[in-house]
Amino acid sequence: MTTLPPDRTAMPKVAHELREAITAGQYAPGERLSEIAVAESFGVSRNTLRESFQALAEQRLITRIPNRGVSVASPEMADVIDIYRMRRILELGALASGSRLHPAYADMTAAVKDARAAEEAGDRPAVGTENMHFHSALVRFSDSPRVVSAFENVAAEMRLAFLRLNDPERLHQPFMGRNEVILAAIEADDLAAASAALTDYLADSERLLLSTYSRLGLS
């Protein structure tokens, strides 16, 4: 077994792949991440891995406790509430610049269409993915990289909240109709109606998530 030369820019790649793995549920929320084990699995040194950890910790995707290492974040009810506060501010703020002429509008339309198709096909995970695509696109109305990346961060945290549940994807399903209402309001240039629909969406989605937490006795 010959040792390969080290990848000269391994850290960003590792951070990215680890992020994907976490949001894909390959590591469960709350799961402990052993430095040695993870470093080995990514084929990097412990030091390089620690740099990647720092990036993910800043995004609140992992939790660092001094002398006790790293574990995948496991959002509690208080976090869920806060995540929705952030979502409300970012999404409603972005929607204020919404328009049927904006490129993001087409992406939202596509997300709704693909979600419908996935629903027909009974592909629940895809419905969930498209739902999040819809809201990612919505936030792009802001034309602001900072707003978009702040949203992507809370979206990843949301994903972790869902992963704590038994059937994560089930919770997305009831809301696809809501997205269509929002879209129609934007199409009609009625941003007030779109905002109202989005506000309802967020309130109901938060309620459902929190009550599921409560039902399962979480946090």
Add this chain to the structure above:
Amino acid sequence: MTTLPPDRTAMPKVAHELREAITAGQYAPGERLSEIAVAESFGVSRNTLRESFQALAEQRLITRIPNRGVSVASPEMADVIDIYRMRRILELGALASGSRLHPAYADMTAAVKDARAAEEAGDRPAVGTENMHFHSALVRFSDSPRVVSAFENVAAEMRLAFLRLNDPERLHQPFMGRNEVILAAIEADDLAAASAALTDYLADSERLLLSTYSRLGLS
């Protein structure tokens, strides 16, 4: 020269102190940060420093270019525009929950009072600090740690934008009156008026900053 035992949790401290040093202008925007030099000055190893760098990079306070190391961020016009987009969304979103009964209201009052006092005393830097305190407090209306820390991040970036200028503090001065208008509107429970005043504030502040950039031929 006896070598001390390494600080068992040096990284967070270094990240914090480096952040302070950068926002205080001890390292100029765009300045190159040599790993060896900075590590030495903080009394930590290169590896530990790199972890701290990663945290600050995630906050956009420093810029990492592969194989060329780290430099203090130097916001360009496009960044300033984006920072204000983010500020508009966060601050207006938080202000929507504003109330004279909220603890943040008292902090805003204090910031205005201290700013007035600093202005009397001709202490320009303090006027700037209190101006930012005012807006930090405003954002706390959101009751959301995530919103607050997202704001603190763009506030630090703002600081870097100001540091690119000759007389950073001068730009804060014209706006203290605006803060008083916002405060009065909240006191009168007129959130619409407060939002309008804040919108004006942000637009004018952005305009002044951008025109100063332009006058100095920056970016």
Add this chain to the structure above:
DNA sequence: CACACCAAGTTGTTGAACAATCCTTGCGGG
């Protein structure tokens, strides 16, 4: 002047080391 080349310096990464701290386990006392 343009261009290839060279040398010095820096970065990105590794692997091994070590003390401090945590965690488990087994043991003894109540």
Add this chain to the structure above:
DNA sequence: CCCGCAAGGATTGTTCAACAACTTGGTGTG
């Protein structure tokens, strides 16, 4: 039987020295 506690092993946080890849600035050549 349960609780506290001590010993041991495992893990973390950090350091150091090494090395190749890369950048940078200068030099010489055509």
